[in-house]
Amino acid sequence: MGVMSVRPDTEAAAQQAADKAPHRAGFACFVGRPNAGKSTLTNALVGQKVAITSNRPQTTRHTVRGIVHRDDAQLILVDTPGLHKPRTLLGERLNDVVRTTWAEVDVIGFCLPADQKLGPGDKYIVKELAGIKKTPKIAIITKTDLVDSKQLAEQLLAVSRLGEELGFEWAEIIPVSAVKDTQVDLLGDLIAPLLPQSPPLYPEGDLTDEPEMVMVAELIREAALEGVRDELPHSIAVVVEEMLPREGRPADKPLLDIHANVYIERPSQKGIIIGPKGRRLKDVGTKSRKHIEALLGTPVFLDLHVKVAKDWQRDPKQLRKLGF
Numbered sequence: 001m002g003v004m005s006v007r008p009d010t011e012a013a014a015q016q017a018a019d020k021a022p023h024r025a026g027f028a029c030f031v032g033r034p035n036a037g038k039s040t041l042t043n044a045l046v047g048q049k050v051a052i053t054s055n056r057p058q059t060t061r062h063t064v065r066g067i068v069h070r071d072d073a074q075l076i077l078v079d080t081p082g083l084h085k086p087r088t089l090l091g092e093r094l095n096d097v098v099r100t101t102w103a104e105v106d107v108i109g110f111c112l113p114a115d116q117k118l119g120p121g122d123k124y125i126v127k128e129l130a131g132i133k134k135t136p137k138i139a140i141i142t143k144t145d146l147v148d149s150k151q152l153a154e155q156l157l158a159v160s161r162l163g164e165e166l167g168f169e170w171a172e173i174i175p176v177s178a179v180k181d182t183q184v185d186l187l188g189d190l191i192a193p194l195l196p197q198s199p200p201l202y203p204e205g206d207l208t209d210e211p212e213m214v215m216v217a218e219l220i221r222e223a224a225l226e227g228v229r230d231e232l233p234h235s236i237a238v239v240v241e242e243m244l245p246r247e248g249r250p251a252d253k254p255l256l257d258i259h260a261n262v263y264i265e266r267p268s269q270k271g272i273i274i275g276p277k278g279r280r281l282k283d284v285g286t287k288s289r290k291h292i293e294a295l296l297g298t299p300v301f302l303d304l305h306v307k308v309a310k311d312w313q314r315d316p317k318q319l320r321k322l323g324f
């Protein structure tokens with residue numbers, strides 16, 4: 001019997017290798033100064049609004065995971081609050097959350113806006129990152145649509161140098177624009193091979209495992225902050241007390257009753273939130289209800305109450321109650 005040697009052509013071999021490539025799954029988080037574009041990037045990768053974005057710093061309080069389902073990998077994105085100089089107990093807790101998250105993920109993406117000079121805040125974060133030796137770190141230059149190619153090149157160089165200075169090498173350096181959807185998929189391609197071999201960790205179709213009540217609370221908080229951030233920058237917390245389908249509704253006309261409390265720190269802040277003749281609070285309700293209905297895919301009746309939780313940012317008991 002003769003021996004037949006079959007040598008597949010290279011293309012077929014590559015295809016075969018791709019078919020056999022082990023599936024990967026794991027966690028990544030984006031870090032960076034407040035407003036660096038982390039939430040927007042998370043949303044762009046996941047393709048749906050899962051993290052709260054705003055044009056003001058430090059609106060992301062909760063660790064929201066977005067899940068990217070790919071053929072070759074499942075990428076679970078953990079969105080952390082910005083690391084910043086702690087001034088209150090809440091600030092310290094938030095920084096702890098950030099560091100704990102960093103130590104647990106498989107990949108860290110450091111986000112640096114293309115239109116901002118690399119500053120002391122960025123260096124502080126990257127220095128902390130340098131200490132997390134085992135985890136691969138990707139430098140992501142965000143908001144590239146805001147700069148020209150010369151500015152972008154300078155930023156790429158600056159971030160690469162910073163790595164060298166601190167004695168580590170970025171696994172990748174990549175410019176992206178989440179708003180223009182430039183290179184967002186490529187970022188996914190770069191992160192995927194850095195994840196450990198694993199079957200998918202979440203069922204397909206799941207975009208986030210953040211409890212719905214927390215996401216609903218974040219949407220209300222986002223709407224409540226709009227227009228009053230200067231007056232009440234960090235004084236608002238929202239807790240959803242109850243989400244119940246209204247009884248006796250026909251199957252094709254469901255209604256979800258949501259009861260939520262908006263907490264402020266001082267009685268004097270009540271007027272700001274509620275507004276003249278209750279108009280502001282009504283606005284907050286209307287606006288956030290639209291987002292909540294889009295998120296949950298069902299009509300919602302939203303019942304909002306404003307409550308005073310005295311100095312909640314400084315009181316450990318209150319912080320726990322409010323979910324921190």
Ligand SMILES: Nc1nc2c(ncn2[C@@H]2O[C@H](COP(=O)(O)OP(=O)(O)OP(=O)(O)O)[C@@H](O)[C@H]2O)c(=O)[nH]1
Nearest residue numbers: 035036037038039040054055057058060143178179
């Ligand atoms: N032009 C442009 N603006 C962007 C891009 N990505 C984010 N932004 C804007 O930058 C601001 C901050 O974006 P966020 O995604 O909320 O930033 P963040 O890093 O999550 O902020 P924190 O939650 O405060 O840590 C928002 O006004 C975004 O619309 C981008 O690719 N291009």
